[in-house]
Amino acid sequence: MPDGAYDPETVESTWQERWVDEETYAYTGDGSADPDTHYAIDTPPPTVSGDLHMGHLYQFTLQDFVARFHRMRDETVFFPFGFDDNGIASERLTEDELGIRHQDYERREFQQLCREVCTEYETQFRENVRDLAISVDWTQTYQTIEPRVRRVSQLSFLDLYEQGREYRERAPTIWCPDCETAISQVETEDDERDAQFHDIAFSVVGGDEFVISTTRPELLPACVAVFVHPDDESNADLVGERARIPLFGHEVLIREDERVDRETGSGVVMCCTFGDQTDIEWYQAHDLDLRVAIDESGTMTDVAGDYAGLSSDEAGEAIVTDLEEAGALRDRRDITHTVNVHERCGVGVEFLVTEQWYVRLLDKKETYLEAGREMDWYPEKMFTRYKHWIEGLQWDWAISRQRSSGIPFPVWYCADCDEVVTADRDSLPVDPLSEAPPVDACPACGATEFVPEDDVFDTWATSSLTPLINAGWDWHEAAADGAAADDADPAALGGEFRMDSPELYPVDMRPQGHDIISFWLFHTVVKCLEHTGEVPFDSVMINGMVLDERREKMSKSRGNVVEPDEVLSEYPVDAARYWAAGSAVGDDLPYKETGLKAGERLLRKLWNASKLVESLAPEPVERPDDLQALDRFLLAELDSTVEAATEHFERRAFAKARDELRTTFWHTFCDDYLEIAKGRLRGDDDPSAAWTLRAAHERFLRLFAPVLAHVTEAVWQDCYAAERDAESVHLADWPEPLGVTADRAAGERAMAVVGALRRYKSERGLPLNDPLDEVVVHGDVEGFERAIARVMHAESLSTTTASADVEEVVTGVDLDYAAVGPAYGERVDDIDAGLEAGDYEFDTDGALLVADERLDPDLFEVERERRFEGEGTLLDAGDAAVVVR
RNA sequence: GGGCUCGUGGUCUAGCUGGUCAUGACGCGGCCUUUACAAGGCCGAGAUCGGUGGUUCGAAUCCGCCCGAGCCCA
Numbered sequence: 001m002p003d004g005a006y007d008p009e010t011v012e013s014t015w016q017e018r019w020v021d022e023e024t025y026a027y028t029g030d031g032s033a034d035p036d037t038h039y040a041i042d043t044p045p046p047t048v049s050g051d052l053h054m055g056h057l058y059q060f061t062l063q064d065f066v067a068r069f070h071r072m073r074d075e076t077v078f079f080p081f082g083f084d085d086n087g088i089a090s091e092r093l094t095e096d097e098l099g100i101r102h103q104d105y106e107r108r109e110f111q112q113l114c115r116e117v118c119t120e121y122e123t124q125f126r127e128n129v130r131d132l133a134i135s136v137d138w139t140q141t142y143q144t145i146e147p148r149v150r151r152v153s154q155l156s157f158l159d160l161y162e163q164g165r166e167y168r169e170r171a172p173t174i175w176c177p178d179c180e181t182a183i184s185q186v187e188t189e190d191d192e193r194d195a196q197f198h199d200i201a202f203s204v205v206g207g208d209e210f211v212i213s214t215t216r217p218e219l220l221p222a223c224v225a226v227f228v229h230p231d232d233e234s235n236a237d238l239v240g241e242r243a244r245i246p247l248f249g250h251e252v253l254i255r256e257d258e259r260v261d262r263e264t265g266s267g268v269v270m271c272c273t274f275g276d277q278t279d280i281e282w283y284q285a286h287d288l289d290l291r292v293a294i295d296e297s298g299t300m301t302d303v304a305g306d307y308a309g310l311s312s313d314e315a316g317e318a319i320v321t322d323l324e325e326a327g328a329l330r331d332r333r334d335i336t337h338t339v340n341v342h343e344r345c346g347v348g349v350e351f352l353v354t355e356q357w358y359v360r361l362l363d364k365k366e367t368y369l370e371a372g373r374e375m376d377w378y379p380e381k382m383f384t385r386y387k388h389w390i391e392g393l394q395w396d397w398a399i400s401r402q403r404s405s406g407i408p409f410p411v412w413y414c415a416d417c418d419e420v421v422t423a424d425r426d427s428l429p430v431d432p433l434s435e436a437p438p439v440d441a442c443p444a445c446g447a448t449e450f451v452p453e454d455d456v457f458d459t460w461a462t463s464s465l466t467p468l469i470n471a472g473w474d475w476h477e478a479a480a481d482g483a484a485a486d487d488a489d490p491a492a493l494g495g496e497f498r499m500d501s502p503e504l505y506p507v508d509m510r511p512q513g514h515d516i517i518s519f520w521l522f523h524t525v526v527k528c529l530e531h532t533g534e535v536p537f538d539s540v541m542i543n544g545m546v547l548d549e550r551r552e553k554m555s556k557s558r559g560n561v562v563e564p565d566e567v568l569s570e571y572p573v574d575a576a577r578y579w580a581a582g583s584a585v586g587d588d589l590p591y592k593e594t595g596l597k598a599g600e601r602l603l604r605k606l607w608n609a610s611k612l613v614e615s616l617a618p619e620p621v622e623r624p625d626d627l628q629a630l631d632r633f634l635l636a637e638l639d640s641t642v643e644a645a646t647e648h649f650e651r652r653a654f655a656k657a658r659d660e661l662r663t664t665f666w667h668t669f670c671d672d673y674l675e676i677a678k679g680r681l682r683g684d685d686d687p688s689a690a691w692t693l694r695a696a697h698e699r700f701l702r703l704f705a706p707v708l709a710h711v712t713e714a715v716w717q718d719c720y721a722a723e724r725d726a727e728s729v730h731l732a733d734w735p736e737p738l739g740v741t742a743d744r745a746a747g748e749r750a751m752a753v754v755g756a757l758r759r760y761k762s763e764r765g766l767p768l769n770d771p772l773d774e775v776v777v778h779g780d781v782e783g784f785e786r787a788i789a790r791v792m793h794a795e796s797l798s799t800t801t802a803s804a805d806v807e808e809v810v811t812g813v814d815l816d817y818a819a820v821g822p823a824y825g826e827r828v829d830d831i832d833a834g835l836e837a838g839d840y841e842f843d844t845d846g847a848l849l850v851a852d853e854r855l856d857p858d859l860f861e862v863e864r865e866r867r868f869e870g871e872g873t874l875l876d877a878g879d880a881a882v883v884v885r
Numbered sequence: 886g887g888g889c890u891c892g893u894g895g896u897c898u899a900g901c902u903g904g905u906c907a908u909g910a911c912g913c914g915g916c917c918u919u920u921a922c923a924a925g926g927c928c929g930a931g932a933u934c935g936g937u938g939g940u941u942c943g944a945a946u947c948c949g950c951c952c953g954a955g956c957c958c959a
Binding site: 005277381382384385388389392513514515516517518544545547549552553582583584586587588589590592593594595597598600601604605607608609610611612613614615616655656659662663670671674675678682755758759761762763764765766767768769770814815816817818819820821822824825826827828829831832 | 889891898921928959
């Protein structure tokens with residue numbers, strides 16, 4: 001090992017490069033091997049929308065712990081990396097980066113610009129991920145926009161369509177009149193807006209009038225019904241009557257529905273197609289007419305009569321003026337209310353009826369729920385979210401988007417009869433806008449004109465296929481001579497779906513954030529299950545979010561964002577990894593600089609201790625037949641740590657694994673064992689100590705390797721690579737317990753004695769190497785006497801079990817409440833009182849007599865204090881006592 | 886508005902099925918130059934476990950309500 005302090009900058013960049021160059025993390029499996037020896041991870045492909053942030057660092061690092069742990073457990077780990085670059089996020093990035101609008105470009109031209117911008121960001125992102133030592137196999141990568149993935153995505157569409165799991169329907173969608181596109185629910189946000197509430201008088205046909213309050217008078221021409229709440233007695237007489245719409249004159253039925261908010265306005269509400277989400281629900285639930293008054297650009301349609309051609313805002317003002325003139329406007333007042341706006345442009349959304357493609361979900365909710373139950377959830381509680389999401393599902397999944405960039409539907413429609421014509425599987429990927437359909441004439445009506453579908457897939461429709469993308473799922477045409485097979489069997493018609501790497505499916509672990517359980521996870525389960533009949537994941541690991549130092553969400557608007565760049569310019573990557581290992585999986589983790597500092601200190605400790613080990617035992621030694629008591633004790637302690645750490649890693653309890661290792665390494669190994677080993681090995685030949693020192697040290701390196709990837713590799717290469725048959729510590733075997741037997745009790749007692757003597761010196765302001773004349777240990781520390789004497793510089797050390805000059809007096813009784821409570825119930829208070837008052841004694845059998853009760857000896861422990869009358873000072877060392885003279 | 890989650894010393898955190906001195910880290914104070922590490926070691930102070938009511942002999946732990954925070958969905 002090099003002299004001097006640990007230099008993470010050099011070490012980390014050196015190894016990051018070597019791991020990639022030497023393909024240390026290459027997936028080496030093949031389809032023929034046993035799936036139990038493979039561990040596949042469905043790495044979340046980041047959306048290409050900007051730079052790497054702390055959430056990425058955290059999430060990828062947690063995944064890396066799992067990858068490294070399983071790789072060391074002799075599994076071939078498949079840890080791929082993808083980019084999700086076919087969606088809106090990437091379009092937006094491109095627009096922002098280049099200062100353009102997609103509407104101003106030809107579709108292909110804009111797509112090209114997206115590719116260029118994304119490629120740049122992806123290159124940078126990839127480097128950043130490498131610099132975090134994420135042990136991804138960089139030969140296994142994909143982009144969701146690449147041809148292979150487009151093919152998979154279109155194949156998926158065709159397969160579901162042929163299975164009858166997809167349909168096309170005219171239905172309301174969320175529409176941004178400014179951007180002139182359909183948008184999805186997730187792209188909208190709530191915003192507080194000032195508005196005016198207008199009280200408008202409606203007349204009942206052949207009767208009185210009633211008042212409706214609305215902020216959207218321009219929607220009057222789109223009114224198709226009026227609703228009152230079924231419990232609303234004051235308006236109950238309206239139900240069943242017909243209402244005439246002021247100014248427009250058309251009549252609508254007055255109905256009742258529980259979704260009416262009785263508190264707002266008069267409790268009577270108009271339903272327009274469409275003003276808001278509730279209108280859509282009413283439209284569908286009550287099978288209402290469709291009156292579209294506002295078109296795609298926010299302009300009034302012919303339905304608006306005289307107002308046609310005005311913008312909706314202008315129409316609103318004009319209608320209010322006319323209502324006032326007609327005497328139908330009863331009141332207007334300013335209010336603040338919440339409206340749904342497009343998060344990107346801030347313009348309030350409209351709801352339009354358009355033709356969309358859907359994936360059928362609602363008929364198989366129980367199936368998808370059961371699939372969720374079959375997966376192992378880390379943490380378990382996250383299953384609840386999945387469950388509630390499915391139970392609350394009301395809609396099938398709309399997968400079509402009216403966007404510039406994205407994967408096109410492989411579909412054309414007959415210009416005459418609207419018959420759906422799908423692309424041939426072997427022609428995929430296709431772009432129907434530039435390619436002809438596979439038929440010359442419509443199979444239904446014989447017409448020869450076709451209209452291409454110009455919608456693209458929702459980005460989740462593709463990202464929900466990542467397990468299949470990774471496993472190389474594809475359609476294989478049958479060989480030419482197989483064409484004669486029974487044409488009733490769809491597979492025999494022309495081929496079958498196969499995977500290039502079937503051993504990768506189902507995937508062992510899906511890691512992801514809890515915010516997208518309802519999107520990515522659920523949709524992946526649905527799609528993969530429908531395509532393969534198998535649940536895609538054995539386990540799911542859900543990570544929390546990174547919060548700021550004050551436990552608040554990081555966001556640009558709050559200005560509390562911490563950039564990975566800043567962190568990593570000040571701290572080693574291993575320190576950041578140490579910090580990331582500080583949470584229970586699923587919990588949010590606040591960014592804490594002290595957490596990184598603690599990691600940095602551990603790196604330094606590990607480095608310095610390693611230098612000492614190397615100087616004490618520079619060469620490999622044969623394992624002696626007999627190991628000394630202290631060595632056996634250390635190895636036995638280490639065995640416990642190996643078992644505990646292994647279990648913690650298996651359960652994804654990273655913080656517990658980390659802290660368990662740190663504690664044993666720092667205190668048992670460094671503070672206790674190493675200090676003693678110095679005395680045994682300096683100038684002396686002690687094969688037992690030399691072998692044990694190296695064996696333990698080498699195991700600590702392996703145990704720390706998943707978390708502290710760089711420093712362990714650097715040390716391990718210098719000290720152990722030559723004698724071990726692995727090119728990297730990350731390819732070495734995960735430690736198994738050695739099964740060394742030791743007198744653990746005597747060892748712990750001995751360590752307690754050392755601790756007591758250290759304290760003794762410290763309290764007296766003595767240097768730790770200050771000599772002690774005589775030490776007498778009252779207690780069994782057999783086999784450890786020399787070690788204690790040497791490390792504490794005791795001239796003479798003797799042990800005795802006879803405590804002639806040490807007298808023990810009873811100072812109290814410690815009840816075992818877990819046993820006493822159930823047995824004595826209410827009497828416990830009295831027993832406590834008796835003990836407190838010192839009003840108790842013991843009988844000849846050792847039973848406790850207190851508060852008129854007799855407690856057997858197994859219900860309590862007697863607290864004793866040692867009194868020492870002889871010469872010297874008495875120290876407490878757990879169940880041993882030490883006298884120093 | 887609904888669902889889920891979280892709330893433990895100054896800060897972060899352990900504490901599964903209730904058992905009585907609540908774990909550890911960081912920070913803080915004091916002491917110790919010990920030939921790996923003073924960026925180390927030892928010791929110490931610091932918590933009525935968000936609030937409140939209940940179940941129980943006994944509650945950080947179980948239940949109700951309230952307050953605060955976060956995520957998802959309306």
